[in-house]
Amino acid sequence: MESTHITQDQADEYAIGSLDPEAEPIVLYHMGICSECRSRVQAAERVAAALALGLRGHKPPRGLKQRILVNVGIARPHPLMRAFRWSRAVAGIAAVFVAVAAFTGMLSVRGQIHSLRDQNAHLSTQVEDALSTRVELVAQAQRLTDEENASQELRQTAKAFQDLTLAFLSPESSVADVISKEEAAGAQGRLVWDPDQSKLWFVARGLTPRKVGETYQIWVNSGGKWYSLGTFNSDASGFARYDTVLPQGLKTYESAVVTIERAGGAPERSGPSLFVADLSAIRK
Amino acid sequence: MAWRSNPDSPAFRTITGQVELVLPVGGTYEDRAAWTDEALMAAIVAQDPFAFAALYDRYADLVYATTLRVLADAQLAEDATQDVFVRLWRRPHTFIAERGRFISWLMSVSRNRAVDELRSRGRRRRREGPGLEAPDEQASLLIPDEREDPQHSVEVREEQVLVRRALRDLPAEQRLALEMAYFGGLTQLEISVTLCEPLGTIKTRVRLGMQKLRRALEDQR
Numbered sequence: 001m002e003s004t005h006i007t008q009d010q011a012d013e014y015a016i017g018s019l020d021p022e023a024e025p026i027v028l029y030h031m032g033i034c035s036e037c038r039s040r041v042q043a044a045e046r047v048a049a050a051l052a053l054g055l056r057g058h059k060p061p062r063g064l065k066q067r068i069l070v071n072v073g074i075a076r077p078h079p080l081m082r083a084f085r086w087s088r089a090v091a092g093i094a095a096v097f098v099a100v101a102a103f104t105g106m107l108s109v110r111g112q113i114h115s116l117r118d119q120n121a122h123l124s125t126q127v128e129d130a131l132s133t134r135v136e137l138v139a140q141a142q143r144l145t146d147e148e149n150a151s152q153e154l155r156q157t158a159k160a161f162q163d164l165t166l167a168f169l170s171p172e173s174s175v176a177d178v179i180s181k182e183e184a185a186g187a188q189g190r191l192v193w194d195p196d197q198s199k200l201w202f203v204a205r206g207l208t209p210r211k212v213g214e215t216y217q218i219w220v221n222s223g224g225k226w227y228s229l230g231t232f233n234s235d236a237s238g239f240a241r242y243d244t245v246l247p248q249g250l251k252t253y254e255s256a257v258v259t260i261e262r263a264g265g266a267p268e269r270s271g272p273s274l275f276v277a278d279l280s281a282i283r284k
Numbered sequence: 285m286a287w288r289s290n291p292d293s294p295a296f297r298t299i300t301g302q303v304e305l306v307l308p309v310g311g312t313y314e315d316r317a318a319w320t321d322e323a324l325m326a327a328i329v330a331q332d333p334f335a336f337a338a339l340y341d342r343y344a345d346l347v348y349a350t351t352l353r354v355l356a357d358a359q360l361a362e363d364a365t366q367d368v369f370v371r372l373w374r375r376p377h378t379f380i381a382e383r384g385r386f387i388s389w390l391m392s393v394s395r396n397r398a399v400d401e402l403r404s405r406g407r408r409r410r411r412e413g414p415g416l417e418a419p420d421e422q423a424s425l426l427i428p429d430e431r432e433d434p435q436h437s438v439e440v441r442e443e444q445v446l447v448r449r450a451l452r453d454l455p456a457e458q459r460l461a462l463e464m465a466y467f468g469g470l471t472q473l474e475i476s477v478t479l480c481e482p483l484g485t486i487k488t489r490v491r492l493g494m495q496k497l498r499r500a501l502e503d504q505r
Binding site for chain 1: 345
């Protein structure tokens with residue numbers, strides 16, 4: 001093709017756009033080097049353009065001219081369009097501000113969240129410390145309560161011994177010897193009757209502590225019937241001290257015994273007797 | 285002649301109801317309306333906005349009709365028309381007056397731009413269909429009545445009358461082949477496949493059609 005000129009048919013096909021795509025670059029190349037063929041193709045293009053020229057004119061849409069003139073920069077946009085663009089620009093700027101504000105707010109909130117988390121952790125530590133302190137205080141309060149109870153118990157014991165001492169010293173009180181039975185061999189006991197304090201004491205030593213499920217129970221006989229005065233136990237050293245108020249309503253006391261009964265006391269005496277006391281000499 | 289537009293100038297003048305053009309010193313739109321195409325293009329090379337507006341008013345309908353004929357889509361045709369005129373303003377030197385008349389160049393540019401768009405969108409098949417299904421409609425487009433488009437110059441109107449008469453005298457099958465090639469962007473092989481005609485027949489129709497059209501235009505001139 002480079003060495004041959006473009007035929008009229010090729011020029012026509014090229015001008016009308018129906019030339020084989022493979023032949024098109026060859027035609028273009030030859031047009032670049034051959035002015036005669038270039039003129040032939042251009043003449044064919046003018047004929048082909050007549051096809052378009054033969055079309056009935058079609059009025060373009062309204063606004064196209066304005067759009068084109070604005071596009072090439074030789075006309076101002078229509079006021080409404082300018083207003084629209086301004087509003088769009090303002091909206092865009094506003095959107096940017098909103099986005100920045102939102103981002104800033106997000107950062108601020110994030111910082112506040114971190115701060116609150118730190119505060120929360122600090123408060124949690126303080127709460128834990130407070131709880132530990134509270135536990136210690138409760139423990140100390142419990143210890144104080146225990147000590148107070150122990151002190152109270154000691155005061156009661158001291159009071160009891162003081163009362164017992166007063167009972168021994170009182171001229172109105174009576175002391176009954178207690179006879180140990182075989183089950184309480186080696187043990188010694190006394191029964192103190194004090195009308196001034198309206199109380200009686202039973203004191204013993206060498207008395208074996210009862211095993212679990214058993215207790216000592218003291219009884220008094222009046223008119224041939226036994227009345228329980230209560231239960232007690234001895235300590236590890238074998239010492240026992242029991243006091244109770246004088247039984248009301250009983251006119252006479254013949255004797256008293258200490259028996260071994262089940263824990264909590266028995267309604268009727270059933271266990272073996274350890275001590276026996278004669279109460280006939282006691283003044284009523 | 286070397287007028288320069290100045291968009292920031294306060295001296296605006298309304299040419300139409302919507303357009304505000306910068307008023308160059310020493311000239312008006314009405315002056316350009318009487319100029320030849322080539323004179324307007326020379327002024328556009330010097331960035332004369334009034335010349336550009338005058339050229340648009342003169343040929344926008346033909347450019348739009350061409351792109352609409354190729355693309356068969358009003359929105360696409362509008363965009364293509366805009367591209368043609370924007371390109372004309374920004375690269376007016378691509379038109380060389382010595383190579384031919386402006387109207388032929390403008391029609392070629394419009395057609396090529398529309399065909400490029402058509403091919404890029406792969407809508408060739410869409411264009412083939414209506415061409416066969418509605419030949420009468422196509423004929424009416426190619427062979428319109430001989431009413432003149434009043435906005436065109438006398439020279440262009442005379443040219444249109446000659447072209448329409450020449451097209452009317454073409455055999456229908458030759459006119460259809462030319463139309464499918466020019467407005468449909470089809471190669472001769474594609475036309476033969478579309479019309480179920482031998483390739484040689486299509487080549488003959490295109491050749492004869494172009495020959496007759498050329499001869500008719502030369503004779504009538």
